[in-house]
Amino acid sequence: MATETLTAERILAATEDVLRQYGPTKATVVDVARALGVSHGSVYRHFRTKAALREAVTKRWLDRTTDELLRIVEDTSARAEDRLRRWNIHLFEAKRAKAGADPQLFATYEVLLRENSATVDEHIADLVGQLTAILEAGLDGGEFTLGSVEPARGARAVFDATVRFHDPVYAAQWTLPGIEQDLDAVLDLLLCGLRVRG
The missing domain is CATH 1.10.10.60 (Homeodomain-like)
Known part of the structure; x- marks a missing residue:
């Protein structure tokens, strides 16, 4: 024992x-x-069942990324624009690192993610919540404008616009030449649309 x-x-x-x-x-x-x-x-x-154990492993894996990203959200010394860019870059780099450093475990997690859609939905809600906090900080600081769009809906739009850089479905593209520049271009466009014009 x-x-x-x-x-x-x-x-x-x-x-x-x-x-x-x-x-x-x-x-x-x-x-x-x-x-x-x-x-x-x-x-x-x-863990009462094998499914409960697998779900807990999935949640643990996803929470690591969420916790790292939260530090960026809470860094109030940085402008909201900088936090939004850093947050998206960090999310991409974290997902790419997991896919590249341990492809067998990453493939395992892809299966577990499909099995545990409630866990994945909770993870996505956490990520969108973090983006919402960044957008609200940008609105409060006079950096961002969302027009008539609610911050949570705007955050979901940012999340969806960057899906290629964090959804495991696109993992094969994460090592392509120029992928970082593609992410920068998407973020430049998003930030251009969010920025208050003065």
Whole structure:
């Protein structure tokens, strides 16, 4: 038996390793338990079902990116325009790094993301909420104008306009020459439309 206390965090870390090794179709709770040196019943005491465990792993993976982006949102020393640009670039770089550094685990997460649409919907809502906060800061600071568009709707429009740079469907394009310039061009156009003209 394991000498370390079995925690949800240890189980999630082991599950990532098992998913990396076996993939989403072959990985089992027994494999996770074996990697931890515990019985599968011990794993089930923390996560009632295999689906709950996989959903928690997906959420953990997505939350890492969300937490990193939140630091950009909360950096009130920077102008809203700068935060919006940095936020989108960081989101792209984080997704691209995950796809390139560990393609097998990234492929696993693509499967898990499809299985856990509620988790993905929550993640997208968090991201759009962060964009909303940046747009509201820009409105409050006199940097941005949205016309008659509500900030949340404007944030969703920004998110949708940059989908090529963060949706895993487009991962194969993330290593193409000029992709960074493409993102810069999209951000330049978006910021041009948001900027208050004086």
